[in-house]
Amino acid sequence: MTRMPENSSQPLLAVTHLSKFFGRQLGCHDIGFTVSPGEVIGVVGESGSGKSTLLNCIAGRIKPSNGSVFFNSSAGMIDLCRSSEALVRKIIRTQTGYVTQNAAQGLKMHISAGGNIGEKLMAGGMRHYGQIRKMALAWLERVEIDPDRIDDMPATFSGGMQQRLQIAANLVNSPKIMLMDEPTSGLDVSVQARLIDVLRKLVSGLNLSMVLVTHDLAVARLLCHRLYVMKQGEMVESGLSDQILDDPRQPYTQLLVSSVLKP
Amino acid sequence: MPLSYNFAYLDEQSKKMIRRSILKALAIPGFQVPFGGREMPLPYGWGTGGIQLTAAVIGPDDRLKVIDQGSDDTVNAISIKAFFKKTAGIAITEETRAATIIQTRHRIPETPLQNGQIMVFQVPIPEPLQFIEPKKSQTAKMHGFEEYGSMHVKLYEDIAKFGRIATAFDYPVQVHQRYIMSPSPIPKYDNPKLHRSPAVHLFGAGREKRIYAVPPYTDVVSLDFEDYPFELEKWDGACAVCGSTDSFLDEIITDDTGTRMFICSDTEYCQKKAGNTFS
Numbered sequence: 001m002t003r004m005p006e007n008s009s010q011p012l013l014a015v016t017h018l019s020k021f022f023g024r025q026l027g028c029h030d031i032g033f034t035v036s037p038g039e040v041i042g043v044v045g046e047s048g049s050g051k052s053t054l055l056n057c058i059a060g061r062i063k064p065s066n067g068s069v070f071f072n073s074s075a076g077m078i079d080l081c082r083s084s085e086a087l088v089r090k091i092i093r094t095q096t097g098y099v100t101q102n103a104a105q106g107l108k109m110h111i112s113a114g115g116n117i118g119e120k121l122m123a124g125g126m127r128h129y130g131q132i133r134k135m136a137l138a139w140l141e142r143v144e145i146d147p148d149r150i151d152d153m154p155a156t157f158s159g160g161m162q163q164r165l166q167i168a169a170n171l172v173n174s175p176k177i178m179l180m181d182e183p184t185s186g187l188d189v190s191v192q193a194r195l196i197d198v199l200r201k202l203v204s205g206l207n208l209s210m211v212l213v214t215h216d217l218a219v220a221r222l223l224c225h226r227l228y229v230m231k232q233g234e235m236v237e238s239g240l241s242d243q244i245l246d247d248p249r250q251p252y253t254q255l256l257v258s259s260v261l262k263p
Numbered sequence: 264m265p266l267s268y269n270f271a272y273l274d275e276q277s278k279k280m281i282r283r284s285i286l287k288a289l290a291i292p293g294f295q296v297p298f299g300g301r302e303m304p305l306p307y308g309w310g311t312g313g314i315q316l317t318a319a320v321i322g323p324d325d326r327l328k329v330i331d332q333g334s335d336d337t338v339n340a341i342s343i344k345a346f347f348k349k350t351a352g353i354a355i356t357e358e359t360r361a362a363t364i365i366q367t368r369h370r371i372p373e374t375p376l377q378n379g380q381i382m383v384f385q386v387p388i389p390e391p392l393q394f395i396e397p398k399k400s401q402t403a404k405m406h407g408f409e410e411y412g413s414m415h416v417k418l419y420e421d422i423a424k425f426g427r428i429a430t431a432f433d434y435p436v437q438v439h440q441r442y443i444m445s446p447s448p449i450p451k452y453d454n455p456k457l458h459r460s461p462a463v464h465l466f467g468a469g470r471e472k473r474i475y476a477v478p479p480y481t482d483v484v485s486l487d488f489e490d491y492p493f494e495l496e497k498w499d500g501a502c503a504v505c506g507s508t509d510s511f512l513d514e515i516i517t518d519d520t521g522t523r524m525f526i527c528s529d530t531e532y533c534q535k536k537a538g539n540t541f542s
Contacts (some may be wrong), residue, residue: 086408091411108395108416112423113415122419123412129488131423231530 006029010072010178012037013058014210018067020053022027026233027053031067033228033238035177040203040210042224042241044217050214050233051180057081058211059179061164071095072176093123098171101182103162106169107154113140113165120173139168143198160191164198173204177209184219216219221245229253245259264466271318271351277301281319293438294406296391300472305342310368311384311469314343317366320381320465326354328409333370333511333528340368348434356530372454373510373532376462378479382413384447387469390421391435391445394412411443414486421490431496436483444475447498452511454495457483486534503525505536 011034020027028050035041043051043203057064061082065148069080073091080088100106117136118126126132137147143164145157154162163183170178183199184192196219203210203223214220220241221226227244229237237250248254269275277299284298288360294398298454303311327347331339343366344355356362359374366383376382394401405411414435421429434451438444446454447466457477459465464477477483487493501508503524510532512525527533 043324085404089408089410095342111420112417114423115420118419119413119416121416123410125412127487127489128416129490133423137365233400 003193003209010077011035011070012039012072013211014070015054015058016070018054018057018226019065020050020057020062021065021215026050028057028230028233031093031230031235035210035236038207039226040212040224042164042220042226042227043211043230044215044220045215045230046215046256049052049230051215051230053233054230055179055181057253059098060097061098069194081259090190094173095176097175097178099163099166099170099178099180099183101185103154103159103166106166107162109153109155111150111153113145113154115159116154116165116169117172120169124173132214135172135211139172140165142202143168144194150188158191160187160195163187167195167202171206172207174206175208177211180210180214181236182210182214182216184214184216190220191260199223217245217257229256264271265354268350270323271347272303273301273315273318277315277320278390281315283365283475284411284474285316287474288465288474289463291442293436293442293444295473298472298474298524300469302304303347303469307470308387309339310343310366310385312381312467312471312474313366313368313469314346314467315469316383316465316467316474317364318351320383321351321353322350323353323479325363326356326357326361326363328359328531329367330365330370330372330529330531331368331373332514334530336530337392338400340392359531366541367449369448369450371449371526372512373433373457373527373529374535378461380462382462382464384449384464384466385445386466386473389445389447389466389468389471390431391433391443397532406442409441411437414443417486418488418491419488422488428487428491428494434460434493435486437486438477438483439481440507442483444477444483446483450496451485451493451513454483454485455495459483484526498525500525502533507533507536 013035016032018031019029031054056062058069064081070077071080073095108222114136116140118132121132140147145161145164155163184195212223224241225243227242228235231252235254248257280299284296288296305316319444323502329340329343331337346355348355359372364381368385390402390404394417396402420429432448432450433445434454436444436446436454459480463479485493498512503510504526507527511528513528515524517524
């Protein structure tokens with residue numbers, strides 16, 4: 001993805017000096033970046049480099065030890081780390097989406113696919129069954145799941161379908177930003193390709209911002225405008241995706257790029 | 264009355280603690296107040312929550328009615344009545360109008376309740392959000408921040424599966440435009456009786472150690488969808504005993520060839536309507 005979105009005056013998300021310590025253990029340290037509307041940011045690095053910790057801090061799932069996460073919500077620029085829990089929960093619920101690596105965490109496995117997609121709509125106050133149903137069917141189609149399976153439990157879905165369902169369930173109330181934690185890990189390559197294909201279509205169609213955490217550099221290249229490289233909790237390099245992947249400057253990034261297997 | 268028991272079994276400190284929780288519950292309609300549930304001389308699931316509430320609010324002048332499945336003379340109802348007769352020496356009645364406290368397991372009596380009466384419900388599962396969110400820490404927050412949209416997911420699943428809202432009992436309600444509350448295992452037929460009821464409704468969950476309440480004249484609205492509104496159960500026939508067409512009917516199978524009859528679940532109402540008098 002080479003086309004960059006137009007620069008808008010204010011970023012959608014601005015992370016400044018974000019640190020998280022688990023006791024004496026470092027999660028991530030002094031991280032700062034911004035995401036413009038419509039921009040897809042990738043955070044890459046090996047396992048244990050603090051990628052998921054960073055994402056969880058942004059999503060309000062863990063409280064950072066230091067720093068701020070500013071979100072350009074419909075109520076103005078808000079620091080998610082220093083606002084009331086009621087407000088933060090509301091913003092997280094209505095204006096962000098969160099896709100986990102393990103679909104069982106992001107989906108309610110004992111509720112049908114339609115119910116999973118409809119949950120955010122009903123949480124947003126929609127009280128018309130017919131409309132909820134219609135939107136659920138439309139979204140199943142958009143993520144390439146057979147609409148006939150609307151009443152099936154996600155447990156009966158394949159891994160790739162569960163992941164696409166999770167994406168639909170998160171996008172249905174049109175959030176401003178999607179936070180994705182290794183959405184393609186654990187899927188085989190052809191299923192990955194289909195998921196990426198669906199994601200690319202959605203991202204360009206909805207002008208959606210995204211923070212994508214992945215260790216898969218191929219996925220990062222296909223989806224992200226800009227990349228941030230993390231190592232042992234710190235940001236070591238950042239730049240345009242192609243620039244980072246084709247001409248890495250830091251030794252760690254060079255190692256990361258060169259360790260990708262090429263068939 | 265044997266002197267070995269304190270009045271109404273529980274010691275005064277315990278009753279005081281329960282009364283405090285009741286007052287808090289009445290002040291925040293539909294909110295589940297934790298309380299220090301005591302061991303009672305009957306198993307969890309048989310009405311330990313209800314019996315503690317009754318013990319806390321009962322006085323020497325009260326007349327107690329206990330119903331189980333709408334009936335005044337099932338084992339549970341008779342045992343609880345005997346318990347309070349023995350430990351509190353209070354008057355027992357089967358007549359809804361004469362009772363000042365009515366402890367119940369599944370029904371609200373058909374006879375309209377009056378101001379001054381107290382309904383005590385035995386609640387097995389006080390948390391209506393449990394189906395959606397099994398974590399108690401999360402449901403507490405959902406109640407606190409009024410994040411109730413997902414409650415409709417349960418109803419959505421019903422319609423998707425059965426073509427209608429198939430939830431027939433423990434049908435979730437919103438109390439006083441704020442808290443979502445489980446009306447305990449009463450049939451949804453009884454939900455409208457809670458709405459703006461002149462009586463006090465107290466709910467006690469013994470195992471889960473929660474008390475909640477609906478004060479008199481409080482709005483209690485059953486959740487539904489715009490295109491699938493809340494509906495009451497309907498029966499084709501009338502009660503085989505009293506001929507009532509406006510009460511909750513139980514289906515009774517009378518032989519092994521499929522012969523069925525319908526009779527009122529509320530035995531007191533049925534007997535009265537059939538013209539039987541009480542001794």
